[in-house]
Amino acid sequence: MIRLTGIDKSFGPVRANRGASLDVAAGEIHALVGENGAGKSTLMRILSGMFQPDAGRIEVNDRDVTGWHTADAIAAGVGMVHQHFMLVPTLTVTENVTLGAEVRRGMRLDRLRAEGEMRALMQRTGLEVPTTRRVADLTVGEAQRVEILKTLYRGARVLILDEPTAVLSPPEVSELWRVLRRLRDEGGTIVLITHKLDEVMAISDTITVMRQGETVGRLKTAETSPQEIAREMVGRDVTLATAQAGGSSVQRSTAPTSSGLLDVRDLRVASARRDNAVDGISFAVAPGEIFGIAGVEGNGQTELIEAIAGIRQVTSGSILLDGQDITRTTVRQRGDLGLSHIPEDRHERGLILEYSIADNLILGQQHHFTKKLGALDGEHVATNARDMIAKYDIRPADPALPARALSGGNQQKIVIAREMGGGGAREFRVLLAAQPTRGVDVGAIEFIHAQLRAARAAGKAVLLVSADLTEVLALSDRIGVMYGGRIVTTIAGAQASAEKLGPYMTGAAAA
Amino acid sequence: MNRAKLEEALLPPVVALLVAVIVGDVLIISFGQSPAAVYRQLLEGTWGNAYGLGQVLYKATTLTFTGLSVAYALRAGLFNIGAESQLAAGGFAAAFVGLALPAGIPALIVLPVYVLAAGLAGGIVGGIPGALKAKFGAHEVITTIMLNFIVLALLNYLISARFKVHDTLHTAEIRSGALPRLADFSGPFHGSAANLVLLLALVLAAVVWWFLFRTRPGFELRAVGLQPEAAEYGGVSVGGVWWRAMAVSGAIAGIGGLNYVLGYKHYYEEGFGAGAGFLGIAVALVGRNHPVGVVIAAILFGTLSQGGLAVNALVPKQMVDVLQAVVIIAMATAVPEVRRALLSVRGAGRGARGAKPPQDARVPLPASRVPRVPQ
Numbered sequence: 001m002i003r004l005t006g007i008d009k010s011f012g013p014v015r016a017n018r019g020a021s022l023d024v025a026a027g028e029i030h031a032l033v034g035e036n037g038a039g040k041s042t043l044m045r046i047l048s049g050m051f052q053p054d055a056g057r058i059e060v061n062d063r064d065v066t067g068w069h070t071a072d073a074i075a076a077g078v079g080m081v082h083q084h085f086m087l088v089p090t091l092t093v094t095e096n097v098t099l100g101a102e103v104r105r106g107m108r109l110d111r112l113r114a115e116g117e118m119r120a121l122m123q124r125t126g127l128e129v130p131t132t133r134r135v136a137d138l139t140v141g142e143a144q145r146v147e148i149l150k151t152l153y154r155g156a157r158v159l160i161l162d163e164p165t166a167v168l169s170p171p172e173v174s175e176l177w178r179v180l181r182r183l184r185d186e187g188g189t190i191v192l193i194t195h196k197l198d199e200v201m202a203i204s205d206t207i208t209v210m211r212q213g214e215t216v217g218r219l220k221t222a223e224t225s226p227q228e229i230a231r232e233m234v235g236r237d238v239t240l241a242t243a244q245a246g247g248s249s250v251q252r253s254t255a256p257t258s259s260g261l262l263d264v265r266d267l268r269v270a271s272a273r274r275d276n277a278v279d280g281i282s283f284a285v286a287p288g289e290i291f292g293i294a295g296v297e298g299n300g301q302t303e304l305i306e307a308i309a310g311i312r313q314v315t316s317g318s319i320l321l322d323g324q325d326i327t328r329t330t331v332r333q334r335g336d337l338g339l340s341h342i343p344e345d346r347h348e349r350g351l352i353l354e355y356s357i358a359d360n361l362i363l364g365q366q367h368h369f370t371k372k373l374g375a376l377d378g379e380h381v382a383t384n385a386r387d388m389i390a391k392y393d394i395r396p397a398d399p400a401l402p403a404r405a406l407s408g409g410n411q412q413k414i415v416i417a418r419e420m421g422g423g424g425a426r427e428f429r430v431l432l433a434a435q436p437t438r439g440v441d442v443g444a445i446e447f448i449h450a451q452l453r454a455a456r457a458a459g460k461a462v463l464l465v466s467a468d469l470t471e472v473l474a475l476s477d478r479i480g481v482m483y484g485g486r487i488v489t490t491i492a493g494a495q496a497s498a499e500k501l502g503p504y505m506t507g508a509a510a511a
Numbered sequence: 512m513n514r515a516k517l518e519e520a521l522l523p524p525v526v527a528l529l530v531a532v533i534v535g536d537v538l539i540i541s542f543g544q545s546p547a548a549v550y551r552q553l554l555e556g557t558w559g560n561a562y563g564l565g566q567v568l569y570k571a572t573t574l575t576f577t578g579l580s581v582a583y584a585l586r587a588g589l590f591n592i593g594a595e596s597q598l599a600a601g602g603f604a605a606a607f608v609g610l611a612l613p614a615g616i617p618a619l620i621v622l623p624v625y626v627l628a629a630g631l632a633g634g635i636v637g638g639i640p641g642a643l644k645a646k647f648g649a650h651e652v653i654t655t656i657m658l659n660f661i662v663l664a665l666l667n668y669l670i671s672a673r674f675k676v677h678d679t680l681h682t683a684e685i686r687s688g689a690l691p692r693l694a695d696f697s698g699p700f701h702g703s704a705a706n707l708v709l710l711l712a713l714v715l716a717a718v719v720w721w722f723l724f725r726t727r728p729g730f731e732l733r734a735v736g737l738q739p740e741a742a743e744y745g746g747v748s749v750g751g752v753w754w755r756a757m758a759v760s761g762a763i764a765g766i767g768g769l770n771y772v773l774g775y776k777h778y779y780e781e782g783f784g785a786g787a788g789f790l791g792i793a794v795a796l797v798g799r800n801h802p803v804g805v806v807i808a809a810i811l812f813g814t815l816s817q818g819g820l821a822v823n824a825l826v827p828k829q830m831v832d833v834l835q836a837v838v839i840i841a842m843a844t845a846v847p848e849v850r851r852a853l854l855s856v857r858g859a860g861r862g863a864r865g866a867k868p869p870q871d872a873r874v875p876l877p878a879s880r881v882p883r884v885p886q
Contacts, residue, residue: 350741
């Protein structure tokens with residue numbers, strides 16, 4: 001039904017697709033998997049008409065449609081749901097869905113008929129959203145349903161979803177799977193872009209694996225295993241975090257919960273939108289412990305981490321590092337006291353993309369690399385860079401390259417090396433790790449997890465925040481679930497599971 | 512600097528100049544002249560004789576100061592449109608000090624006093640928008656533009672009410688510290704305004720380069736300019752960098768006032784800057800915010816300014832203004848720092864996060880650096 005062959009696409013010197021291909025049969029759920037940067041999104045944007053391929057052929061329903069544009073694709077029933085929502089927050093659900101395809105009567109909008117059409121569509125697909133509510137007031141899961149409805153409203157029979165579960169809680173994910181199966185059973189075709197193997201196994205019928213812009217494998221879900229898919233994705237054998245979740249291979253300390261190395265007491269923090277983004281949180285992380293925070297994004301995790309790191313002001317409460325109150329100290333003072341921080345967004349905070357690897361390796365420690373008159377000690381910066389690049393295997397190993405030029409995994413290694421490597425004569429005692437493996441390849445995930453475990457073994461206190469529940473489950477000694485700015489429950493890592501945590505993550509269960 | 516980096520730095524200004532030349536050709540032809548003749552005249556009137564060269568150097572000196580001023584602020588992510596009034600304030604402060612000093616002190620001894628006075632005055636005029644930005648998030652483009660009106664009007668008032676020599680728009684001459692002109696060393700420069708403040712401009716360019724690229728505060732300033740969130744994460748006080756950068760930027764422009772007051776006329780005159788502050792924006796853009804680039808661009812724009820006078824017989828000298836404007840527009844379109852500074856209406860370090868581009872569109876990787884898994 002859909003056939004892409006020999007697709008080439010370059011952006012400047014970057015070859016996003018090189019001879020990539022894809023075959024999707026009508027009425028199936030097809031998973032397009034690969035690591036970040038493998039060219040999945042690019043290929044699908046070519047299919048949906050957003051990009052034009054440099055070479056290759058696109059066929060839909062045996063018709064050559066190479067080089068078509070978005071409008072042609074929509075007319076032919078091919079629609080894409082993007083990773084980042086493209087909705088107008090101040091408009092209602094119906095207004096958003098019909099935007100650009102408004103139901104008119106003369107010059108005026110026919111709201112009644114639009115509402116009626118919406119209800120019919122929702123009934124048919126099982127996608128329920130309150131139609132008269134403003135999009136700004138919806139949950140993330142609801143907003144995503146609006147995106148899907150928008151695409152279906154325009155008559156899409158082929159639905160392309162780009163990493164749709166990144167922002168969903170486990171119950172919302174199961175709900176999405178239910179909807180996708182229903183769409184398929186009614187004759188729809190679905191292409192799902194993802195790099196999460198459990199999703200692939202749970203929902204897809206067939207799989208296409210991409211690596212470095214090329215299509216490297218086609219598999220039938222029923223006849224394969226996560227290990228095999230991972231091998232195709234990376235090109236070698238890897239250890240999967242899922243294999244260890246809840247297993248006995250992880251040694252968990254039974255650390256005491258009082259007298260932590262990091263101690264947070266009744267902390268309240270405001271965000272731009274909410275006065276109580278963090279709403280009275282207390283916990284302690286002991287030396288040699290990984291305390292994981294699970295939860296759907298946007299429940300105060302970012303504000304909590306930023307407050308502890310010293311980037312965001314605290315409304316009330318206190319933060320103690322090894323018994324010392326650091327609530328009012330600066331970022332620099334906290335760093336010198338042994339607080340390290342892997343920030344959740346390395347492109348915005350963790351790295352200065354235009355700066356060289358060497359310069360990024362001293363960010364936050366620049367005062368330890370200074371000579372007389374405030375001059376930077378170039379030699380010290382250079383030796384530090386050489387050491388860190390070797391120790392953490394940062395590639396390419398050229399300290400003068402800008403951070404921008406590195407892959408996600410290697411960029412994150414710069415952050416890890418800087419925060420955990422002990423450069424600038426700074427030994428960390430407490431580590432804040434926010435989304436430490438977001439957007440990095442499977443190989444780097446392995447490496448980063450090993451680093452976190454090594455930190456625990458060395459008696460450091462680690463506070464791990466991750467939207468990836470598998471990761472939290474695999475690493476944490478104790479797990480706190482954040483919902484609405486509070487930790488609603490704390491469970492020992494060995495006893496935790498996705499099923500147990502799920503109800504707390506959606507606020508359905510309270511402690 | 513490797514080849515790719517050099518290309519990235521040089522390509523936009525070269526293209527901007529090419530566009531300007533094309534527009535210039537059209538204008539010249541529309542005036543019924545031959546482009547070749549006009550450009551020859553332009554070069555002969557500037558680099559073709561010592562007087563013309565002296566005038567070019569004089570203009571380039573002021574432009575180096577204002578260009579460095581704008582470039583310095585842009586490195587911190589700030590767009591200083593106030594160099595015009597900062598320059599004037601510096602010039603006035605120098606004249607004010609010069610009138611108060613006893614006569615006959617050697618120039619070398621009083622020079623630091625003048626630099627301090629001019630820098631302080633420019634620094635205050637620049638520091639106010641910086642502090643407003645750091646404290647309240649007021650956009651520096653708006654505040655510096657508005658402050659131009661206030662400061663220039665205030666200076667005009669002071670001159671006409673208190674300091675002017677009868678029937679003129681300038682103060683009396685300073686009593687000591689006047690610096691020699693180039694003509695004092697070499698006869699052919701006679702009549703031209705070029706003077707030893709030229710050396711001060713070059714020294715300052717070197718100091719700014721060293722500060723920006725070789726010191727810790729410079730490292731932090733550039734970090735704030737590129738990614739304020741990352742700088743904040745790295746323990747840098749973003750608001751602190753903002754107001755200090757604006758104050759220093761203002762001070763650099765202020766010291767530029769010495770070129771006129773110490774080196775040329777030896778008094779402050781209303782409107783002596785003649786747009787050099789605004790032209791400093793173009794100098795910074797064409798110079799890619801690099802001190803070396805700024806010096807080269809200042810010479811280029813100095814040549815154009817003086818060249819406008821030289822070709823006045825063939826085409827209206829405003830043609831050169833048009834060319835300068837074309838260069839500015841072309842550069843402003845091409846230079847990312849400017850776009851960033853103009854787009855940043857964010858408050859002091861916090862506020863709503865802007866929309867982010869999709870992840871794979873954000874960091875294009877060269878083909879040779881396609882992500883690879885460590886073996």
